[in-house]
Amino acid sequence: MYTFLMKLIEREFYLEKLKSVTGTPDIKVITGVRRSGKSKLMDAFIEWIKETDNNANIIHINYNLFEFDSIKTASALNSYVEERYLSKKNNFLLIDEVQLCSDFEKVINSFHASEKYDIYITGSNAFLLSSDLATLFTGRVFQVLVFPFSFYEYQKYFATSNIEEAFDSFVKEGGMAGSFVYKSPEEKYSYIKDVFNTLITRDIVQKYKIKNELLLNKLNDFMLDNISSEVSVRKIADTLTSNQEKTNDKTIGSYLNYLCNAYAFYKVRRYDIRGKKYLASQDKYYLADHSFHYAILGTKNMDYGRVYENMVCIELLRRGYEVYTGVLYKKEIDFVAIKQSEKIYIQVSDDISSPETFEREVSPLLSIKDAYPKVLIARTRHEKYLHEGISIINIADFLLNKE
Structure with a gap:
C-alpha cells in the first residue's frame, strides 16, 4: 500500500474552538474554502474525543468514501445512525461532506430535535454557506470557519528556524497545505489552480446553475488581478x-456574492473614521489564500505590497476581527480591525526604508486623534519599535503573533 507523504500538524486554533463547544446543543458546522483542511480537522477532533471520553460512542460518516455510498438519502442516513445509537453513551455524530446526502437538512434537524446526539458536520463550501445555515437548520448553529494554513502553521509544518527564509517561501507558496507534497513550483501551482478552478466550475456553477461560465471566469481573473484594490460593481x-x-x-453583483459565499474572496467595506459610519462606495476584496493569485495569473510583476496587505487581512479575519478599510480626511487607512471593545488602525507596506515612503505610510495614522493602537506592518526584518506612538512591526513577526 502506498502512503502519501503528507505531514499532519495539529491545528490548535480550530481544535480548541471545537473542544470549547463539546456537549452543547448547537449544530457545529465546519466551513471554509475548498481544501482548507476541514476533514482533517474533524479527524483530529475525533482522536481527541477517543483520548478524553471513555464513554463516547462515535458515529462518523465520511461521504468521500465509497463505503457510505448506500446511505446518501435522508431515510438511509437516519436508519444508519439510529441503529448505532447507544442510550447509555455520549453519542457523537460527525458527518463529512454532508451535502452529498439528499435532503440532509431534514435528517440533521431531526437528530438535533431528538437531543440524543452531539452533532458536527462539514460540507462543500458552496453548499453549506454562512448565509444558508439559519435557513437550513432549525437549531442554533456554531460555525467554525477554517482558513488555509497561516504563516504560523506553515512554519510549524516545515519546522524551519529561519523565520525570514520561511516567510519568503510562504509569500510564494501560500497556505494550501495540499500543495506542500509537490516538489516544484509548477506542480504546486498546478494543484492550487485545480483547486480554484474546481471551486468555480463545480461548486459555484452547480450551486447557482450559472449559464455564462465564461463571464464568471473573466470576473474571477479581474478580481485576482485586483486584490487589495478598491473596486465597484459598476x-x-x-x-x-x-x-x-x-x-x-446586477449580474456582476450576484457573481461577486457567489465568490464570497464560497469563501474564495472576502469583502471588506469602507469605514469613515471621523463620521463613524460605513460608506456605500467602493469596497476591497481579498483572496482566501494569496497563492491563488500566482497559480492562475503567474508570478511576473509581483506587487508585494498588495500581497502583504492580503496576508494581513486574512490573518486578522482568522483571529476573529471585523475588518474594514478606513477613510479619514480623504486619507486611506488599510485596515480598521475591531473585536468587541478593541480597535486597531493598521497600515501595510512592502518597503519603508526610504523616508518618503515611511512618511507616506505613517501620515494617515498620525492624523487619527483617538487613543486606539496604531500599527504599521512592513517587511522591516527588525524587532518592533515605536515612532510617535505608532508601532512598527515586521510582517513575519505579526503573522507569527510575536509582536
Whole structure:
C-alpha cells in the first residue's frame, strides 16, 4: 500500500474552538474554502474525543468514501445512525461532506430535535454557506470557519528556524497545505489552480446553475488581478463590457456574492473614521489564500505590497476581527480591525526604508486623534519599535503573533 507523504500538524486554533463547544446543543458546522483542511480537522477532533471520553460512542460518516455510498438519502442516513445509537453513551455524530446526502437538512434537524446526539458536520463550501445555515437548520448553529494554513502553521509544518527564509517561501507558496507534497513550483501551482478552478466550475456553477461560465471566469481573473484594490460593481461591469463581454451591475453583483459565499474572496467595506459610519462606495476584496493569485495569473510583476496587505487581512479575519478599510480626511487607512471593545488602525507596506515612503505610510495614522493602537506592518526584518506612538512591526513577526 502506498502512503502519501503528507505531514499532519495539529491545528490548535480550530481544535480548541471545537473542544470549547463539546456537549452543547448547537449544530457545529465546519466551513471554509475548498481544501482548507476541514476533514482533517474533524479527524483530529475525533482522536481527541477517543483520548478524553471513555464513554463516547462515535458515529462518523465520511461521504468521500465509497463505503457510505448506500446511505446518501435522508431515510438511509437516519436508519444508519439510529441503529448505532447507544442510550447509555455520549453519542457523537460527525458527518463529512454532508451535502452529498439528499435532503440532509431534514435528517440533521431531526437528530438535533431528538437531543440524543452531539452533532458536527462539514460540507462543500458552496453548499453549506454562512448565509444558508439559519435557513437550513432549525437549531442554533456554531460555525467554525477554517482558513488555509497561516504563516504560523506553515512554519510549524516545515519546522524551519529561519523565520525570514520561511516567510519568503510562504509569500510564494501560500497556505494550501495540499500543495506542500509537490516538489516544484509548477506542480504546486498546478494543484492550487485545480483547486480554484474546481471551486468555480463545480461548486459555484452547480450551486447557482450559472449559464455564462465564461463571464464568471473573466470576473474571477479581474478580481485576482485586483486584490487589495478598491473596486465597484459598476466599474467591473464597465471594464468587462469594454472587453466585449456584455454584462450589467446586477449580474456582476450576484457573481461577486457567489465568490464570497464560497469563501474564495472576502469583502471588506469602507469605514469613515471621523463620521463613524460605513460608506456605500467602493469596497476591497481579498483572496482566501494569496497563492491563488500566482497559480492562475503567474508570478511576473509581483506587487508585494498588495500581497502583504492580503496576508494581513486574512490573518486578522482568522483571529476573529471585523475588518474594514478606513477613510479619514480623504486619507486611506488599510485596515480598521475591531473585536468587541478593541480597535486597531493598521497600515501595510512592502518597503519603508526610504523616508518618503515611511512618511507616506505613517501620515494617515498620525492624523487619527483617538487613543486606539496604531500599527504599521512592513517587511522591516527588525524587532518592533515605536515612532510617535505608532508601532512598527515586521510582517513575519505579526503573522507569527510575536509582536
